[in-house]
Amino acid sequence: xxxxxxxxxxxxxxxxxxxxxxxxxxAVLQNAETDSDPTKEDLIYVEYTSEMIPxxxxxxxxxxxxxxxxxxxPLLFDLKADPKEMNNVVDQAEYKESVAxxxxxxKAQWPDLTQLNEIILQSQRSRRMxxxxxxxxxxxxxxxxxxxxxxxxxxxNNGQALQDLEYICRAPYRGARPTK
Numbered sequence: 001x002x003x004x005x006x007x008x009x010x011x012x013x014x015x016x017x018x019x020x021x022x023x024x025x026x027a028v029l030q031n032a033e034t035d036s037d038p039t040k041e042d043l044i045y046v047e048y049t050s051e052m053i054p055x056x057x058x059x060x061x062x063x064x065x066x067x068x069x070x071x072x073x074p075l076l077f078d079l080k081a082d083p084k085e086m087n088n089v090v091d092q093a094e095y096k097e098s099v100a101x102x103x104x105x106x107k108a109q110w111p112d113l114t115q116l117n118e119i120i121l122q123s124q125r126s127r128r129m130x131x132x133x134x135x136x137x138x139x140x141x142x143x144x145x146x147x148x149x150x151x152x153x154x155x156x157n158n159g160q161a162l163q164d165l166e167y168i169c170r171a172p173y174r175g176a177r178p179t180k
Contacts, residue, residue, distance in 0.1 A: 043105065055121065056113075065078060078095070
């Protein structure tokens with residue numbers, strides 16, 4: 001699976017054939033049975049490494065089981081029995097085999113959490129330093145801010161008759177712009 005912007009039900013294979021392996025998450029998000037290739041297991045891997053997270057949290061979802069893996073104690077949620085994820089069932093006997101399987105999958109996907117956590121913490125420290133620098137003096141937002149030419153964004157009287165401006169700008173739109 002790939003976390004890239006797509007239309008619902010679409011994967012990057014539809015947009016860039018052969019370059020990225022992925023499947024639609026639509027059925028998973030709707031808690032429906034998937035219609036994907038039955039020779040592939042329906043596994044979803046997710047990494048959450050944002051600010052305020054000590055290191056990182058990693059998730060393996062298989063069927064209705066959601067396994068959270070980190071340097072802390074693991075968590076397991078049965079989403080069919082507990083869709084709001086209120087009860088950690090990792091220590092319950094009936095889930096013992098599932099925990100072992102999901103833990104093995106997580107360790108195969110993220111073999112060295114200690115090194116990975118150090119990389120994440122270093123990145124978080126760097127971002128905090130950059131944030132502190134950006135907050136001193138004239139504040140600049142870090143995200144993309146497209147330039148917007150406001151000359152045509154609002155109704156302005158630039159020599160046109162008021163009736164023409166109202167005709168163009170009022171809802172409902174009543175046709176093409178009058179020519180000058």
